[in-house]
Amino acid sequence: MNQFTKGVAAMCGEGVSTLVLEADEHAPARARRFVAERFAGWGIADDYTGRLIVSELVTNALVHGEGPIVLRVFRDERDRLPTIEVRDGGHGQPVVQPENCAAVSGRGLQMVAGLAHDWGTRPLMEGGKLAWAKCGL
Numbered sequence: 001m002n003q004f005t006k007g008v009a010a011m012c013g014e015g016v017s018t019l020v021l022e023a024d025e026h027a028p029a030r031a032r033r034f035v036a037e038r039f040a041g042w043g044i045a046d047d048y049t050g051r052l053i054v055s056e057l058v059t060n061a062l063v064h065g066e067g068p069i070v071l072r073v074f075r076d077e078r079d080r081l082p083t084i085e086v087r088d089g090g091h092g093q094p095v096v097q098p099e100n101c102a103a104v105s106g107r108g109l110q111m112v113a114g115l116a117h118d119w120g121t122r123p124l125m126e127g128g129k130l131a132w133a134k135c136g137l
Contacts, residue, residue, distance in 0.1 A: 065090030
């Protein structure tokens, strides 16, 4: 386990890495490092998009969610694209905000939608929500 990992990190099956993040201001940076390490392990040299996407999804969970943030990173078995999942215990569902040039926030999901090969959100049966994004190569 790496020194930056303050939460619980574990392998959840072949190629699926999970990191439980405390909901604090350090969560996005820890998530970016975690994704960078996973991508490097897969031999993916360009992790910029993955780090941007995870930063936005974790920040959204931090600002609008509740409880710990669970990050999973894996390669989709169907298309082998790196996939990022972020879970939190908040009740509200993420919504892409209309474009507003005067707004000081609210552009994160627009950016994820523009960068990701595919993405989405869904409520969880046990409560909370999951936001996911596939990174194109």
